[in-house]
Amino acid sequence: MGRGSVPGRIAGVALLFVLAACGPRPAEAPVAQVVSAGVYGVAGGASAPAGAPVRAAAAVLQADTVAVEARPGVNFGFEYTVTGLPADRPTTLELVVRHPPMRFDDGTTRSESRGTVSAAAPGGSYRDVFLYRFDRPGDLVPGDWTLQVSREGQVLAERVFRVRLPDT
Helix, strand or coil: CCCCCHHHHHHHHHHHHHHHHHCCCCCCCCEEEEEEEEEEEEECCCCCCCCCCEECCEEEEEEECCEEECCCCCEEEEEEEEECCCCCCCEEEEEEEEEEEEECCCCCEEEEEEEEEEECCHHHCEEEEEEEECCCHHHCCCEEEEEEEEECCEEEEEEEEEEECCCC
16 A cells, blocks of 8 residues: 555554553642541640641541631641552642731731641552641631642642631
8 A cells, every 4th residue: 555545544543542551641630538627626645836737646526517616725627638649759748727817926927827748648548637726825816717738739628617706
């Protein structure tokens, strides 16, 4: 058959499919799911500097809610899973809390607190609980509080909580 014949085109297209199947595949984008959200009880001595996100060794959901009463010692946030992470190495997840302006012990006022976690994900899956704990009087600020987990600037999981002062 001559150049440009139909069988030649089919063979060329078939070769492209074979090469595409054998070549490197693009990494899947991580996907997250919020498993539960609300007020948590914490065991295992969770602690963090004032205004920093809390990671808990063992957290138990006490109330499935996005309405939170601002009282010292209250932990709120969400449990989440992330799939599609690299299985061969830890990846850094950013933990962000956006809150009404708060005055900190160093005299600064901020509306955002940040932290990170090194997520080891055997099999590409990671599960954790991201909490904020009211530790000091300056934390007890009513309004919308947004907790986010992100990776490389992409928001993976997020919940907005409505914090209110206790009834007096």
